[in-house]
Amino acid sequence: MTDLRSLRxxxxxxxxxxxxxPLVYLDxxxxxxxPRSVLDAMDAYYERHNANVHRGAHTLAGEATEMYENAxxxxxxxxxxxxxxxxxxxxxxTSINHIAYGWGLNHLSEGDQIVVxxxxxxxxxxxxxxxxxxxxxxxxxxxxxxxxxxxxxxIDRVITDKVKVVAFSGMSNVTGAIxxxxxxxxxxxxxxxxxxxxxxQLVPHTxxxxxxxxxxxxxFSAHKMLGPxxxxxxxxxxxxxxxxxxxxxxxEMINVVERFHSTWAPVPHKFEAxxxxxxxxxxFGAAVDYLSNIGMDRVMEHERDVTAxxxxxxxxxxxxxxxxxxxxxxxxxxxxxALGDIHPHDLATILDQDGIxxxxxxxxxxxxxxxxxxxxxxxxxxxxxxxxxxxxxxVASLMTARKVFGLD
Amino acid sequence: MAQLxxxxxxxxxxxYRNPRRRGTIDGDHIHAEGNNPSCGDEFYLDVxxxxxxxxxxxxxxxxxxxxxxxGSMMMDAIxxxxxxxxxxxxxxxxxxMTIEEGEDPIDHDRPGSVLGDLEALQGVRKFPVxxxxxxxxxxxxxxxxxxxxxMSSAS
Numbered sequence: 097m098t099d100l101r102s103l104r105x106x107x108x109x110x111x112x113x114x115x116x117x118p119l120v121y122l123d124x125x126x127x128x129x130x131p132r133s134v135l136d137a138m139d140a141y142y143e144r145h146n147a148n149v150h151r152g153a154h155t156l157a158g159e160a161t162e163m164y165e166n167a168x169x170x171x172x173x174x175x176x177x178x179x180x181x182x183x184x185x186x187x188x189x190t191s192i193n194h195i196a197y198g199w200g201l202n203h204l205s206e207g208d209q210i211v212v213x214x215x216x217x218x219x220x221x222x223x224x225x226x227x228x229x230x231x232x233x234x235x236x237x238x239x240x241x242x243x244x245x246x247x248x249x250x251i252d253r254v255i256t257d258k259v260k261v262v263a264f265s266g267m268s269n270v271t272g273a274i275x276x277x278x279x280x281x282x283x284x285x286x287x288x289x290x291x292x293x294x295x296x297q298l299v300p301h302t303x304x305x306x307x308x309x310x311x312x313x314x315x316f317s318a319h320k321m322l323g324p325x326x327x328x329x330x331x332x333x334x335x336x337x338x339x340x341x342x343x344x345x346x347x348e349m350i351n352v353v354e355r356f357h358s359t360w361a362p363v364p365h366k367f368e369a370x371x372x373x374x375x376x377x378x379x380f381g382a383a384v385d386y387l388s389n390i391g392m393d394r395v396m397e398h399e400r401d402v403t404a405x406x407x408x409x410x411x412x413x414x415x416x417x418x419x420x421x422x423x424x425x426x427x428x429x430x431x432x433x434a435l436g437d438i439h440p441h442d443l444a445t446i447l448d449q450d451g452i453x454x455x456x457x458x459x460x461x462x463x464x465x466x467x468x469x470x471x472x473x474x475x476x477x478x479x480x481x482x483x484x485x486x487x488x489x490x491v492a493s494l495m496t497a498r499k500v501f502g503l504d
Numbered sequence: 505m506a507q508l509x510x511x512x513x514x515x516x517x518x519x520y521r522n523p524r525r526r527g528t529i530d531g532d533h534i535h536a537e538g539n540n541p542s543c544g545d546e547f548y549l550d551v552x553x554x555x556x557x558x559x560x561x562x563x564x565x566x567x568x569x570x571x572x573x574x575g576s577m578m579m580d581a582i583x584x585x586x587x588x589x590x591x592x593x594x595x596x597x598x599x600x601m602t603i604e605e606g607e608d609p610i611d612h613d614r615p616g617s618v619l620g621d622l623e624a625l626q627g628v629r630k631f632p633v634x635x636x637x638x639x640x641x642x643x644x645x646x647x648x649x650x651x652x653x654x655m656s657s658a659s
Contacts, residue, residue, distance in 0.1 A: 438569075439567065439569055440568075441545075441567075441568035441634075441637065445508075445633075446508055446512075449508055457543050457544055462544075465544075471566045471567070496508075500512050501512065501517060501569075
């Protein structure tokens with residue numbers, strides 16, 4: 097097993113106790129914990145360099161701008177692209193809204209179709225629902241195969257000339273299934289549709305070369321990859337970013353403002369209206385530095401080892417159902433499950449008594465829950481700082497839950 | 505384990521697995537719905553009020569053991585009970601769910617003497633994030649009673 101155990105001491109929060117037990121944090125698909133280097137980078141920014149960016153001739157303004165733009169370069173390099181192709185946003189949700197409104201409102205009309213998958217997070221679903229209201233375009237769903245993977249056996253029938261947008265996730269936050277990025281991109285390209293990749297779970301957990309994915313746009317968030325909340329990225333192909341209209345107007349995003357009209361700053365600044373989250377961007381840069389130092393291949397390998405161990409141990413728990421692929425090469429570290437008739441919220445409460453943090457609920461994917469015919473699931477999700485002993489603690493606590501609910 | 509045993513008492517698990525008066529009412533009734541959007545718990549209530557007394561009630565819904573058991577126990581507590589008394593039970597239940605030390609409405613020397621089976625839910629207090637689960641059925645009931653008041657004052 098790839099041993100990243102020594103990294104745990106970089107994460108201050110992993111040293112704390114919850115309900116008298118060492119914290120076992122298995123909720124990284126919701127948000128990840130932060131290493132000291134990220135916290136220090138943000139502190140250093142505020143303590144030494146704080147100023148607004150892209151304006152003002154004083155020294156601090158210059159330093160803040162350099163740190164902010166340097167963070168952009170780091171995030172771009174992390175996904176193998178150029179800084180001009182990365183706009184900072186508030187996160188994945190905001191990035192997808194930029195695309196849905198900035199492209200959708202200007203290119204879609206009645207008779208057009210937007211293809212999504214049934215396993216989308218609300219962030220890659222509700223913006224498109226809104227766009228259908230404004231444009232008259234129609235939503236079409238791709239469903240799942242028996243292994244919880246998006247079924248592409250029939251895509252040529254679904255992705256027809258009517259389709260103008262294909263929006264899908266690179267990795268499900270519920271089932272952990274990796275999305276069929278290549279197949280969907282190819283099918284979309286055949287009919288001239290744009291592709292929008294929700295990378296919120298993919299980018300933090302696998303090596304990603306954005307320019308080679310075959311998609312037009314990608315969105316991801318810093319806080320799911322060791323960075324702070326409140327910042328994320330919108331990546332796009334240069335020509336797509338040019339045709340994407342800004343959806344937020346204000347300072348920073350303009351070139352010249354006249355009385356009745358304005359011209360926009362060049363890409364990517366035309367998407368960054370108002371004062372951006374500067375300290376958070378700096379923290380984002382420190383987070384990708386941290387991940388790059390380890391190497392995303394090792395991060396992925398470690399997560400696969402821990403997840404494979406979790407799938408094996410969970411299969412020993414009677415009455416436990418896993419909602420996700422069994423093949424470790426087809427999935428990430430988000431493991432959704434049900435245990436007998438114990439409601440996921442009850443499970444989460446019982447596990448919390450043992451210091452174990454899992455997620456319970458619909459995971460912002462209610463259409464998927466309906467499709468799976470469950471009201472909610474429990475979800476354990478793993479990241480580079482998790483170790484096999486934490487899987488053992490999870491399984492032991494699930495056995496306690498069985499006793500509390502009289503299943504034994 | 506001790507705190508968990510206090511939360512998940514046998515009577516709660518019994519109501520969770522064997523909910524009382526599950527279903528709907530066909531004849532004249534008042535309908536109310538409640539949900540906790542953050543966790544997805546849902547509760548649907550039908551009640552019949554005749555001459556100031558709750559004469560029939562039925563519930564449907566889905567959710568955790570606490571939300572569903574609380575609703576099932578509520579069924580037992582309200583059917584055959586005058587509306588004024590139902591409101592008083594509801595008030596005491598909400599106090600039980602929110603009390604600070606020293607304001608306990610329950611008589612611990614005589615368990616069950618004030619709120620019956622519902623007293624089993626007092627363990628929920630130690631789990632603040634779960635209080636909204638126990639409250640769901642009662643908030644829905646209050647909606648139904650308020651609707652009944654409006655209907656009777658309008659007629």
